[in-house]
Amino acid sequence: EQTLAGKTAFVTAAANGIGRASAEALAARGAAVVATDIDGAAVETLAAQVDGISAQRLDVLDADAVDALITSLPPLQILVNCAGWVHDGTILDCDDDAWDRSFDLNAKALFRVTKAALPGMLEQGNGSIVNIASIVSSEKGAPRRFAYGASKAAIIGMTKAIAADYVTAGIRCNAICPGTVQSPSLEDRLKATGDFDKALAAFKDRQPMGRLGKPEEIAEMVCYLAGDLSAFTTGQAFAVDGGWSI
Ligand code: NAD
Incomplete structure (x- = not known):
């Protein structure tokens, strides 16, 4: 098992589910984890329970708050973008609000958080960005996942674009595509x-x-991609989906 000692990891949507399991697994491997969530009380509770985790309330839709928090921290070595939301519906069920919320939370927030974290990573010439997409994305269609699938496909596109731009600068960027967890x-x-x-x-x-799937089964892949064992891997989308996409 690799150690993440000496690395600081920033995790969005860390109060529940995959984000919480990721924060716990990263901390268990020695990372100093900044667990953030719109539910500040829930991440405070998590931080009180787990050594190596500190908590910050953060609504990833609040661009000013994202910038203020990330620029107040020392440079990060690991960023886990986990915030996301499912709109249940076909294209005919999708109105502008559902489209905008899907893209604001699943795609635009990731763009903003990553943009805020990158300068520090570039300065130190080291960083691993792990984006939680979904197997329902450009990887696979599923019924009633029109806006969700489109916005998760955008994550894979951003992942590859960021990986391509910074591959020689010590920055890696990968995506994980969970099945149902x-x-x-x-x-x-x-x-x-x-x-x-x-x-x-x-x-x-x-x-x-x-x-x-169990959140811990996604968190294992987060830790692998976050740390130096995966140093030769960037720009990829990894399915952890119970075989859904076989
Ligand atoms: P979840 O949806 O149960 O929890 C999400 C967390 O996000 C909550 O703690 C909530 O407070 C927080 N949150 C909501 N809005 C926020 C905002 N604006 N800013 C900051 N935090 C906010 O957890 P999950 O189901 O594990 O989902 C996590 C990620 O994994 C999402 O991106 C989701 O799309 C993706 N995913 C989940 C599954 C699944 O089956 N659970 C499958 C594929 C992908």
Whole structure:
């Protein structure tokens, strides 16, 4: 297992699900983790429970707050962009608000956070950026994921563009494409269908392994891509999807 000692990792949407598991796994490997989330109380609780994690409230949609927080920190070695949101619907269900929220939270926030973090990384000639996309993106279509899939595809495009621009400057940028993973927002979406068990069974059926992923299983890939063991890898999208995209 690699050590991340001496590295500072900044994680967005770190209070729950994949972001939380990533913050915990990065800290377990010795990184100093700045866990950020719009739910400041929840990241404070996480920081109080786990050594190596400090908490900051951050709404990634607030451009000024993003800039203020990141420029107040020493240069980062690791950035994990995890904030995201699912709009459930086809193109005909998607109005301008759903489109804008999908792209603001899933794509534009990632652009802003990464833009704020990059100068420090460039100064030290070292940085690994890990973007949480989705297998539902340019990798795969899924029913009722029009705005979601389009905005997650944008993440893969940004990942490759950033990787190409900074490959000789010591900066790596990769994306992870999870299949369906247990998380609070997934629970909410299952409840919102009105038939939790049927919706859960449908999500499991999409995964050839017949189960949902665990946030920790995504966090392992985050740690691999964040650290020096993956030093020869950049600009890639890694599926961790229970076989959905086979
Ligand atoms: P989640 O959706 O349960 O939790 C998301 C967290 O984001 C919450 O703590 C919430 O407070 C925070 N958040 C919401 N809006 C925010 C904002 N404006 N600024 C900062 N934080 C904000 O967690 P999850 O399901 O693990 O999803 C995390 C990421 O993984 C998302 O980008 C999601 O699209 C992606 N993903 C999830 C799955 C899945 O099945 N769970 C699959 C593929 C990709």
